[in-house]
Amino acid sequence: MRLRRLPWPLVVLVAAFFVPALGSRFYTFVANDVAIWALFATSLNLMVGYTGLVSFGHAAYFGIGAYTTGLLMKKAGVSFLLAFPAAGLLAGAFALVFGFFCVRLTRIYFAMLTLAFAQIVWAICFKWNEVTGGEQGMPEIPYPSFDWMEGLAAVVPLVGGYRTSEYFYFLTLVLVAACLWLLHRIVDSPFGRMLTAIRENAERAEFIGINVRRYELAAFVLAGGFAGLAGGLFGIFNRGVFPDFVYWTKSSEVLIMTLLGGMGSFHGPSLGALVLILLNQQIVSYTEYWPLVLGTILVVLLFGFPGGLAGAAGALWTRAAGRFRRA
Amino acid sequence: MVVRAFLVMLAAVLALPLGAEAQKPIKVGFPMIMSGPGALFGEPAAKGAQMFVDEINAKGGVLGRKLELLVRDTKGNADEAVRVSRELILKENVDFLVGTLTSAEGPAVSVVAKENQVVFIAPIPKTDQLTAPDKLHPYVFRVAATTTMEGRSAAEIVAKWPVTTVATISPDYAYGQDVTRAFVEHLKKIKPAVQIVDQQWPKLGEADYTPFINAQLAKKPQAVFSSLWGGHFVTFAKQAKPLGYFDAIKYNFIGVGEAASPESTKSMGKDYPVGIWGNSYDAFYWEGPPAHKDYVARLSKYLRDEYPSSWAIQGYIGLQFLTEAIRKANGTDSDKVSKALLGLTVDTPIGKQTIRAKDHQANRGQLYGKTVMDPKYPFAIMKPIEYVDPTKFID
Numbered sequence: 203m204r205l206r207r208l209p210w211p212l213v214v215l216v217a218a219f220f221v222p223a224l225g226s227r228f229y230t231f232v233a234n235d236v237a238i239w240a241l242f243a244t245s246l247n248l249m250v251g252y253t254g255l256v257s258f259g260h261a262a263y264f265g266i267g268a269y270t271t272g273l274l275m276k277k278a279g280v281s282f283l284l285a286f287p288a289a290g291l292l293a294g295a296f297a298l299v300f301g302f303f304c305v306r307l308t309r310i311y312f313a314m315l316t317l318a319f320a321q322i323v324w325a326i327c328f329k330w331n332e333v334t335g336g337e338q339g340m341p342e343i344p345y346p347s348f349d350w351m352e353g354l355a356a357v358v359p360l361v362g363g364y365r366t367s368e369y370f371y372f373l374t375l376v377l378v379a380a381c382l383w384l385l386h387r388i389v390d391s392p393f394g395r396m397l398t399a400i401r402e403n404a405e406r407a408e409f410i411g412i413n414v415r416r417y418e419l420a421a422f423v424l425a426g427g428f429a430g431l432a433g434g435l436f437g438i439f440n441r442g443v444f445p446d447f448v449y450w451t452k453s454s455e456v457l458i459m460t461l462l463g464g465m466g467s468f469h470g471p472s473l474g475a476l477v478l479i480l481l482n483q484q485i486v487s488y489t490e491y492w493p494l495v496l497g498t499i500l501v502v503l504l505f506g507f508p509g510g511l512a513g514a515a516g517a518l519w520t521r522a523a524g525r526f527r528r529a
Numbered sequence: 530m531v532v533r534a535f536l537v538m539l540a541a542v543l544a545l546p547l548g549a550e551a552q553k554p555i556k557v558g559f560p561m562i563m564s565g566p567g568a569l570f571g572e573p574a575a576k577g578a579q580m581f582v583d584e585i586n587a588k589g590g591v592l593g594r595k596l597e598l599l600v601r602d603t604k605g606n607a608d609e610a611v612r613v614s615r616e617l618i619l620k621e622n623v624d625f626l627v628g629t630l631t632s633a634e635g636p637a638v639s640v641v642a643k644e645n646q647v648v649f650i651a652p653i654p655k656t657d658q659l660t661a662p663d664k665l666h667p668y669v670f671r672v673a674a675t676t677t678m679e680g681r682s683a684a685e686i687v688a689k690w691p692v693t694t695v696a697t698i699s700p701d702y703a704y705g706q707d708v709t710r711a712f713v714e715h716l717k718k719i720k721p722a723v724q725i726v727d728q729q730w731p732k733l734g735e736a737d738y739t740p741f742i743n744a745q746l747a748k749k750p751q752a753v754f755s756s757l758w759g760g761h762f763v764t765f766a767k768q769a770k771p772l773g774y775f776d777a778i779k780y781n782f783i784g785v786g787e788a789a790s791p792e793s794t795k796s797m798g799k800d801y802p803v804g805i806w807g808n809s810y811d812a813f814y815w816e817g818p819p820a821h822k823d824y825v826a827r828l829s830k831y832l833r834d835e836y837p838s839s840w841a842i843q844g845y846i847g848l849q850f851l852t853e854a855i856r857k858a859n860g861t862d863s864d865k866v867s868k869a870l871l872g873l874t875v876d877t878p879i880g881k882q883t884i885r886a887k888d889h890q891a892n893r894g895q896l897y898g899k900t901v902m903d904p905k906y907p908f909a910i911m912k913p914i915e916y917v918d919p920t921k922f923i924d
Contacts, residue, residue, distance in 0.1 A: 228619035235612070328702060328733075336703040338656050339607060341636040341664070436608075441640040444607035444633050451606075483616060486602055493564070 211469070215379050222368045232483065234371045236476045237378045238436045243459040243471030244385055245428035250457070251465030252389050253421040254401030255305075258313045258453055259320025260429055262300070263293040265327060265448030267430030268437035269334060272343045275438070282346030286377070286434050293430020294423050296323075301422030305415050317450060324448040339444030343437050345370055374435055381428055386468055388424065397421050458496070462503060464510025473511050554590075554597040555861055557582075557851065558617030559844075560610050560628040560638060563602035566760065569792070570840045571630050573832070574652060575600045577841025578627065580831045581848040591852050592859065598848075599623060603630070607637040614641045623647070624861045627847040632656035632704055639669045646863050648854075648870070652847035653840075655679065657707060660888045667867045670884055672846050672891040676704060678919040679785050679808070679895065680711025683754055685917065686806065686897055687712075688720040692781055696727035696750035698741060698765075700757060705730070708756045708785060715922065726750050731757075731765075738765045742774050753778055758786025762793060766802050780804035789900055790839045794909040803902050803909045808895045811839040814906070815896060815914050817879055824878035836906075846877050850884065850891070879916065885923075894918045 221233045242264055249255040267289035274285035300319040304312055327334045334340065348369040355363065364372075388394055396417055399407045408414050437443040446452065455478075463474020481499075485492045507514035559578055562571035575598075582596045590596060599621055601613035610629055617623045618641070626642055626649040629635045635654030642649035643666040651659060651671045658664055660671055674682075687695065697713065699705035709728070716723055727748035729741040742765075745753070757765045762784055769775060775782060782805040787793065789807020791814075813825045813836055824845075828837040851866075853875050858865035871886040884891045898911025 226619070228616060231615050231619065331703060331706070338632045338636055338658055338703050341640050440608050440611050440637075441644070442607065442611070442637050444637065446606045446608060446633065483612070486613065487616070491564075492602070 211379075211382070215375065218375055219372065222364065222371060227365070227367070230368055230371050232479065234367075234374055234439055236479050237371075237374050238432050238439060239456070239459065239475035239479060240472035241378045241381050242429055242432035242436075243456050243463065243475050244382060244468070245425045245432065246456050247460050247465050247468075247471045248385060248389065248397075248425045248428070249421055250460055251470070252394065252401060253397040253418060254404075255418060255421065256309075256313050256457075257316040257425075258450065258457070259300075259316035259318070260425070260456055261448050261450070261452035262316075262320035262323040263297055263426035263429035264433035264436070264452065264456070265323060265443075265445075266296050267293040267433030268443045268447050269327065269340075269433075270430070271434035272340050272437040272443035273333070275346075276340060276343050282438075286431065289434030290427045290431040293433065294427030297423045297426025297430075298419070301419050301426070305418040305422060317453070320448065320450060320453055324445055324450075327445040327448050334443075334445070337445060339442055339446075341442035343440075343442055345438060346373065370438065374439070377431070377435065381431055382472070385428060389468060393417075393420070458500065462500065462510055464512030464514075466509045467512040467516070470510050470512035473515075477511060552594070554595040555625075555855065556597050556599060556621060556623040557848065558614065558621065558623035558626045558628070559598055559600045560603045560613045560617065560626065560634070561600060561844075562605045562630045562634075563600065565605055567605045567630055569759065570653065571603075573838035573840040574628075574630070574844035576832060576838070576844070577828070578652075578844030578848045580828060580841070581845045581852075583831075584827070585852060591855050596848070596852070603628075603634055605631060605634075607631070607633040610634040611637050611641055614638045618645045618647055624863075625851055625866070626650070627652060627844070627851060629654055632658070635659045635671075636664065639664065639666070642666075642668045648851070648863050648866050650847045650851055650870075652843040655704065655708075660890050662888075665889060668863065670850070670870055670889045670891075672850055672882065672884070672893055673843065674810075674893045674895055674919070675890065676707035677711045678893070678923060680708045680713075681715040681922045682808070682895065682897065682917040682919055683783050683785050684712050684715035684719065685922065687716060687752060687754065687783060688723075690752055690781055692751035693722055694724050694726045694749070694751045695754065696729070696745055696748060696752075697725070697754045698729040698731070698745060698757065699755065700733040700735075700761060701730035702733045704758075704786075705733070705756045709754065712754050712785075734761065736764070738768045739772070742769050742772050746772070746774060746777055750778060752781035753783075755782065755784045755788065756786045757784065758788070759793070762786065762788045763797055766797065767800055770800065770802050775802045775805065782806065783897075784808070787839070787895075789898065789909075789911050791836055791908070791910070792839060794900065795836065798908055801900065801909045803900050806897065806899050807911065808897045809839050809911070810895055811842040811879065812896055812911060812914060813837050813839070814903075814910050815916075817916065820876065821878045821880075842877075842879065846875075846879075846882065846891075846893075849877055850875055850882075890923070892918065892920045892923065 222230045246260045249257050270289040270292045271285045274280040304315045345366045400414055404414050459474035459478050460471045464470030485495050561575050562568050582598045586595045603610040629638050630653045632654050635651045636659050648668050653673050655676050657675050697709050699709045727745050729745050731741050784807040787809050790809035794801050854866045854869040857869040870884050874883040882891050894917045896914055897917050898914035900909040901912045903910050
């Protein structure tokens with residue numbers, strides 16, 4: 203099939219750049235939301251899908267990233283150029299410390315410990331009023347400066363004349379695309395294959411000489427770092443950082459996205475992010491019983507399509523392709 | 530699929546402005562907690578707003594246009610509140626926002642309102658931060674009490690008690706800390722002889738208050754100030770009563786955070802520590818201004834509840850201020866309505882309320898009183914009950 207050979211990620215990226223041109227500011231916000239959550243969910247999938255480590259506390263690193271960027275940009279006046287990588291680095295550093303303890307445990311104990319660490323981070327964010335603003339969080343995180351874009355517009359046509367929120371959307375697209383590309387390189391590398399080997403059979407991997415704990419810790423730190431980058435973007439996008447970002451419900455939300463989209467494929471979590479955000483936005487307009495709808499969808503999906511939406515789409519595609527060939 | 534759904538939605542959005550301008554309803558977005566524990570307060574607030582809208586529409590609306598209320602669930606999350614507010618402003622094209630409940634949602638939505646230049650009236654968040662000088666902008670207003678007003682009101686009452694040693698017990702987070710600080714500072718100012726002998730800070734949502742209760746009793750305070758709100762107060766009181774806590778302090782206990790609201794006393798029934806003091810935004814049994822009795826009768830019918838909620842009034846007043854401002858501005862232009870709200874006085878069911886031009890804050894007092902059992906009701910009520918006007922000690 204020719205269609206299959208198209209560089210789909212690139213097509214989606216290019217298409218995404220045209221969302222503001224459709225004229226609806228609202229859908230630019232939705233697309234921005236989706237892009238950030240896609241990165242967050244994909245970072246989690248590095249652990250859940252590729253290494254077989256189920257984390258219930260991934261929001262901790264998202265939140266640490268959000269607070270890092272928020273604090274640096276709002277309180278210290280640091281430029282986005284520095285504040286953004288700082289979010290990833292600090293979240294990664296915390297992931298190194300927490301992960302050091304977590305990877306010593308397996309299965310449910312591992313999951314519970316990730317949750318425990320996340321709740322500690324939440325408690326700190328919730329209570330440390332002087333620094334994090336406590337329950338009230340930190341509203342009014344400034345947007346990065348896009349003056350240089352306006353300057354560029356004088357020379358290059360078509361790049362100027364957008365709103366700040368739209369420039370930020372373009373920036374998000376570029377950064378998220380770069381991060382996803384990096385993550386894709388990571389899971390395709392020999393290192394990524396090792397992670398898969400650990401997921402399939404950790405004992406056997408150990409026998410062939412893989413230091414399982416060290417590899418798991420590396421996956422943990424990378425996942426935490428990328429989640430931190432997503433958080434850094436989200437704080438600015440949301441115009442404020444709040445302790446809700448670190449609460450366990452955020453961890454479950456991103457886990458649901460990953461499962462919904464399909465943890466068996468690299469782009470599954472991104473698809474999950476897109477579907478969940480659109481569903482949420484549509485259903486919330488009609489009813490407050492949104493968790494009921496989501497629960498039903500999840501049950502159907504988990505029983506009918508264990509591979510998530512991506513898995514289901516793949517199966518349908520193969521069937522359609524087979525029929526096409528026969529005809 | 531997604532693309533098609535997207536295009537359909539887009540078409541729907543684009544088709545909207547084609548309607549005739551005069552008949553188009555004035556849209557008001559109402560982001561509020563409608564699910565989870567916070568819905569106990571959010572839902573009645575939304576109902577109160579809806580009742581106001583239904584009533585004014587039955588009378589022909591405002592400036593010949595109907596009001597339309599669009600309620601959205603914030604789920605108690607600041608980021609979800611931002612998300613639905615953007616949806617309301619950019620997709621539903623609402624003209625105004627009234628809503629939010631928590632002290633995180635209020636300031637978060639305030640930023641969105643500022644960036645989109647939409648007037649936003651907060652009916653419930655109490656944090657001083659919302660209208661603090663560095664956060665204030667032309668589009669944010671509040672018709673709720675603030676932590677400063679609430680703490681100081683309680684201090685005014687405690688100052689009249691014949692006590693000199695006072696203790697506090699409050700949840701350890703922004704609201705508890707702010708309201709307790711306001712109480713302590715104001716009490717020391719108006720009655721310097723008072724000594725604060727103990728301060729307990731259980732965490733928010735604490736399940737076992739016993740250690741805090743015992744520690745506090747050991748310090749032998751004559752009176753206690755508490756800001757454990759809603760269900761937290763219920764949990765606390767149920768544990769404190771059998772330990773003889775209220776007897777030891779001779780019921781010299783004042784609970785802010787609506788500890789004496791009809792909802793709280795109703796939910797505890799005979800377990801309520803009758804004899805303590807508390808506050809509430811409203812009380813159906815309060816014989817306030819003449820308009821109040823009529824309001825309660827209408828609300829009772831609207832909610833089909835013999836003892837209607839004390840939170841509905843907040844949604845009601847929020848919409849009432851907005852409507853009066855639209856009338857005064859003779860249109861829905863954000864800047865004109867924002868200006869009309871400055872110094873605006875409205876005759877609400879609880880009496881005259883004014884939004885101060887200085888800080889966009891209404892002089893919203895609350896009802897305070899000592900709880901007693903009344904044979905007419907199966908739960909405690911405040912008697913005597915008093916509306917404490919904060920105008921004198923707001924600054």
